[in-house]
Amino acid sequence: MLMGMSSPRKIGQVLSSPVPGQEEAIQGWIYRTRSSGAIVFAVVRDSSGVIQVTVKKGNLPEGEFEAAKSAPVESSVIVIGKVFEDKRAPGGYELKASSFKLVGGADPFPITEYQSEELLLDNRHLWIRSREQTAVMKVKASVLEGARAWLKANDFTEVTPPILTQNACEGGVTLFKLKYFDREAYLSQSAQMYLEALIFSLDRVYSLTPSFRAEKSRTTRHLTEYWHLELEEAWTDNDGNMEVQENLVTAMVEQVLKDRQAELRLLGRDPADLKEVRPPFKRVRYSQAIEALKAKGFDLAFGSDMGAVEERAFTAEERAPIFVTNFPREIKAFYMKEDPTDPATVKCADMLAPEGYGEIIGGSERETDLGTLTARLKAQEIPLEAYQWYLDLRRFGSVPHSGFGLGIERVVRWICKLEHIRDAVPFPRTVARCYP
Numbered sequence: 457m458l459m460g461m462s463s464p465r466k467i468g469q470v471l472s473s474p475v476p477g478q479e480e481a482i483q484g485w486i487y488r489t490r491s492s493g494a495i496v497f498a499v500v501r502d503s504s505g506v507i508q509v510t511v512k513k514g515n516l517p518e519g520e521f522e523a524a525k526s527a528p529v530e531s532s533v534i535v536i537g538k539v540f541e542d543k544r545a546p547g548g549y550e551l552k553a554s555s556f557k558l559v560g561g562a563d564p565f566p567i568t569e570y571q572s573e574e575l576l577l578d579n580r581h582l583w584i585r586s587r588e589q590t591a592v593m594k595v596k597a598s599v600l601e602g603a604r605a606w607l608k609a610n611d612f613t614e615v616t617p618p619i620l621t622q623n624a625c626e627g628g629v630t631l632f633k634l635k636y637f638d639r640e641a642y643l644s645q646s647a648q649m650y651l652e653a654l655i656f657s658l659d660r661v662y663s664l665t666p667s668f669r670a671e672k673s674r675t676t677r678h679l680t681e682y683w684h685l686e687l688e689e690a691w692t693d694n695d696g697n698m699e700v701q702e703n704l705v706t707a708m709v710e711q712v713l714k715d716r717q718a719e720l721r722l723l724g725r726d727p728a729d730l731k732e733v734r735p736p737f738k739r740v741r742y743s744q745a746i747e748a749l750k751a752k753g754f755d756l757a758f759g760s761d762m763g764a765v766e767e768r769a770f771t772a773e774e775r776a777p778i779f780v781t782n783f784p785r786e787i788k789a790f791y792m793k794e795d796p797t798d799p800a801t802v803k804c805a806d807m808l809a810p811e812g813y814g815e816i817i818g819g820s821e822r823e824t825d826l827g828t829l830t831a832r833l834k835a836q837e838i839p840l841e842a843y844q845w846y847l848d849l850r851r852f853g854s855v856p857h858s859g860f861g862l863g864i865e866r867v868v869r870w871i872c873k874l875e876h877i878r879d880a881v882p883f884p885r886t887v888a889r890c891y892p
């Protein structure tokens with residue numbers, strides 16, 4: 457609160473419990489204005505909503521009326537006024553101003569109603585003030601809040617793995633390499649191996665960190681920097697791990713439905729669409745998924761990877777996420793455990809979001825046998841030196857364990873029904889863009 461003011465309220469609070477005739481103070485930014493002679497209609501926004509302010513010559517000092525009349529869009533203001541019902545105003549009520557203080561003026565705002573996507577991205581530092589972007593950020597905060605609450609309730613400890621690393625967890629081509637004094641290091645693509653090390657002290661761990669992928673492909677679901685929620689659990693097989701995943705994702709969705717229905721509607725997502733997100737999620741084997749896709753006309757065989765196009769077709773009719781399990785060993789990472797009941801495959805699962813959104817989680821049971829793991833590293837021509845510490849985890853009290861990685865922006869994109877993943881993060885990093 458600024459000094460000398462009666463305590464201002466959030467616009468959302470004023471509108472949700474309006475008391476006609478009561479004096480209110482608000483502080484925010486000019487969203488739009490229009491004036492007709494002796495009266496100015498200014499719509500003011502803050503983090504909670506927008507309200508119409510009517511500024512009438514004679515009801516307040518002349519200088520303040522002039523300020524209101526000439527205040528450009530995005531000027532910051534403090535307004536005091538009485539609440540009146542007005543059916544035409546957004547929210548049904550307006551403030552009749554008795555005081556209008558300009559706090560920070562504004563240059564002509566570079567963003568107007570019809571703008572190219574590029575201009576909006578160049579002005580991202582200003583565009584994040586938009587109501588859509590504000591809504592997305594609130595949904596994202598609720599996704600994280602729901603996740604953390606569920607993880608705490610289920611005895612997972614949050615840990616802080618390194619971002620600078622010499623491991624190339626998910627493969628070389630998408631690594632950001634950097635000079636680390638006289639050596640080479642990489643920006644982390646995944647905390648998985650560090651989390652595997654941490655289960656020996658904490659049993660059940662998770663981390664929320666940025667992950668970096670030098671993804672050259674320009675898709676609507678790849679960022680080069682994204683927020684990665686990763687989890688690792690001792691004494692658990694792939695099936696147990698899938699239960700954790702479906703419960704966690706359900707908890708995220710429930711938190712959003714509890715707190716952010718208005719934001720979802722503003723973004724064009726009907727909250728009712730998400731009501732079917734309830735465990736257990738469907739489980740389909742990779743081989744069945746390939747058959748289903750072949751029936752839809754895709755030219756695939758056992759061993760083909762499922763990319764965005766296949767995932768879109770496969771999930772288009774779904775209303776809740778779906779697991780695809782038992783991918784062929786050849787197309788999956790070296791650390792995934794072979795399924796003894798179907799040795800061409802590994803004990804893994806991808807969770808695909810419905811409505812065509814596709815992969816949001818990749819997870820698996822981890823190989824625990826030192827010999828098998830070493831052989832698979834060699835078969836994939838991965839140099840063993842950098843992995844000695846990781847192999848130590850199998851030398852000292854190895855236990856069955858499983859884990860997964862979830863892309864926060866992928867989940868937000870689906871929940872908010874966004875066209876492009878870049879709108880799920882305030883300052884997107886993609887092949888084309890690292891500014892602002």
Ligand code: ATP
Binds near residue numbers: 862
């Ligand atoms: P994809 O096949 O879509 O590239 P991936 O198999 O490379 O995904 P993983 O390495 O398993 O993905 O990463 C775990 C999770 O991290 C994914 O399920 C996804 O939610 C998220 N993720 C992976 N790459 C990106 C990216 N470039 N941008 C945003 N999220 C990502």
Ligand code: MG
């Ligand atoms: Mg990838």
